[in-house]
Amino acid sequence: MKKNCTEKGTLALVSLGCAKNAVDFQNRIGAYLKKGWKISEDPDHADVCLVNTCSFIAPAREEAEAEIRRALELKRCGNYGKVIVSGCYPERYPERRDAFPGVDDWLGVPKGWQEPPLPAFRLSGFAHAYLKIAEGCNHRCTYCAIPLIRGRYTSRPMASILREARALVETGCRELNVIAQDPMRWKDGKHNLVSLLREIDRIKGDFWVRVLYSYPNELTEDFIVWMMTSPHAVKYVDIPIQHTVPAVLEKMNRARAVEASRSAAEVLREIVPDITVRTTIMTGFPGETEARFKEMLADLKRMQFDHLGAFAYSPEEGTKAASFRGKVKREVAEARERLVMKQQEEIWKLKSARMLGKAFRALVVARGVARMESQAPDVDGVVFLTGRNGSFAQVGDFVKVQLMEVEGFDFIGKVVR
Numbered sequence: 001m002k003k004n005c006t007e008k009g010t011l012a013l014v015s016l017g018c019a020k021n022a023v024d025f026q027n028r029i030g031a032y033l034k035k036g037w038k039i040s041e042d043p044d045h046a047d048v049c050l051v052n053t054c055s056f057i058a059p060a061r062e063e064a065e066a067e068i069r070r071a072l073e074l075k076r077c078g079n080y081g082k083v084i085v086s087g088c089y090p091e092r093y094p095e096r097r098d099a100f101p102g103v104d105d106w107l108g109v110p111k112g113w114q115e116p117p118l119p120a121f122r123l124s125g126f127a128h129a130y131l132k133i134a135e136g137c138n139h140r141c142t143y144c145a146i147p148l149i150r151g152r153y154t155s156r157p158m159a160s161i162l163r164e165a166r167a168l169v170e171t172g173c174r175e176l177n178v179i180a181q182d183p184m185r186w187k188d189g190k191h192n193l194v195s196l197l198r199e200i201d202r203i204k205g206d207f208w209v210r211v212l213y214s215y216p217n218e219l220t221e222d223f224i225v226w227m228m229t230s231p232h233a234v235k236y237v238d239i240p241i242q243h244t245v246p247a248v249l250e251k252m253n254r255a256r257a258v259e260a261s262r263s264a265a266e267v268l269r270e271i272v273p274d275i276t277v278r279t280t281i282m283t284g285f286p287g288e289t290e291a292r293f294k295e296m297l298a299d300l301k302r303m304q305f306d307h308l309g310a311f312a313y314s315p316e317e318g319t320k321a322a323s324f325r326g327k328v329k330r331e332v333a334e335a336r337e338r339l340v341m342k343q344q345e346e347i348w349k350l351k352s353a354r355m356l357g358k359a360f361r362a363l364v365v366a367r368g369v370a371r372m373e374s375q376a377p378d379v380d381g382v383v384f385l386t387g388r389n390g391s392f393a394q395v396g397d398f399v400k401v402q403l404m405e406v407e408g409f410d411f412i413g414k415v416v417r
Contacts, residue, residue: 009047010040012080014067015123017054019179019212019378021087022123023132024110025052028086030117049080053089056145058314064089072102092149109149113156118167127365127396128175128377129168133161133196137181139215141242142253142320143285143313146181153181158188158196165200174363174396175208176200176232177377183211184218194222201230206398208363210376213238216260224271234373235272239264240280244299245292248285251324265303276374278307281340284333285313286324293336297343304347307380307409310340352406359402359416364393370401370413381409389415 011032015025029050033039040046049071053064064087071083082104090097091108113135122129137146138153165176178197180186186193193211200209209232211223216239227233241261243249249258265277281300283293300308312333315322362370362383370383370393383401385393393399393415401413 008036012043012046012049014051019130027116030121047081053087055089055092134180145316169205178211216264217257236276238278242282244296276306281310283336284328287326308344310337312337362401364397383411383413387414
């Protein structure tokens with residue numbers, strides 16, 4: 001007999017997309033677990049399969065559709081009793097449910113703020129967690145579908161955030177990753193982001209606080225001061241600049257960020273010499289000529305970002321940029337993406353080589369795996385621990401690691417006393 005959401009059973013989980021989407025999924029799973037459901041030991045056999053989806057760009061939609069079809073095939077084979085699809089894909093395309101016969105429920109993104117069941121279920125594991133402080137976005141970048149999916153910016157109440165932060169630290173979490181589409185715009189009455197962060201600092205315990213992400217022109221002096229004086233802040237910023245050429249940024253509706261996009265990394269390093277700076281770049285946006293691409297490539301080489309991700313532009317229905325002239329062929333955009341990443345690999349080789357032999361504080365996030373302050377979860381690589389001391393390090397421990405080798409964007413290191 002198929003179980004409904006009020007009965008007890010087993011769950012299989014498929015989580016796609018960004019950390020903000022994952023937080024919604026965690027809360028949904030937490031509601032099931034509170035009612036007595038359990039996570040299936042075999043992800044291909046369960047009473048209910050929950051597929052949480054992304055629809056930000058074409059590759060994300062294709063991945064979501066493939067996972068939905070895979071779940072439905074397993075349901076037809078008798079492996080699943082029900083298949084429930086949630087997240088950004090059904091929110092953006094409510095009419096597409098008919099394309100997936102056999103789906104039992106088609107759930108969009110949560111509406112309004114819902115208190116997460118505490119202690120919270122964490123897809124991220126024991127050592128770190130994502131602390132979501134806002135929903136939606138008021139920016140209207142011409143390429144971006146997020147406002148169409150998530151709506152206008154809404155700040156989560158401060159009391160709710162602090163309640164979850166305390167519960168996370170009390171249950172062993174050692175890194176709070178504060179996330180929103182635009183954290184710097186968070187407000188609750190007279191409180192802004194920095195006053196929220198200072199309240200989090202009052203929580204007792206040894207833990208890190210990392211803020212993800214920031215528009216390049218929204219970093220404030222107060223935020224930098226907090227980062228430099230907080231007992232918990234990691235010296236790390238992620239500022240997705242998307243491009244550096246003024247004409248392209250203007251078409252992206254990011255003209256206010258032109259100066260910051262071209263100089264943010266260098267300015268931040270002058271103020272905070274040991275800061276880690278990450279960014280994201282888009283290639284092939286309409287109007288990106290070969291000359292403009294080469295100008296951006298030169299800017300990126302000059303700024304020497306510590307970490308960088310790149311993706312090729314894809315036109316999204318409902319966005320202004322989808323109708324722009326000056327389109328770049330997909331294969332050209334993808335070739336440019338590869339060139340950006342090839343250059344970044346060369347920058348990384350030099351930066352990582354200078355780190356070898358040095359020791360850094362790191363958080364053990366899995367058996368034999370740690371992350372330094374300079375490594376944000378899921379995007380920046382890890383340190384694989386070797387040696388006897390590394391095998392004794394427990395998940396959630398802070399350790400000192402000496403970096404011995406580089407493997408791609410990861411390190412091999414040993415725990416030192």
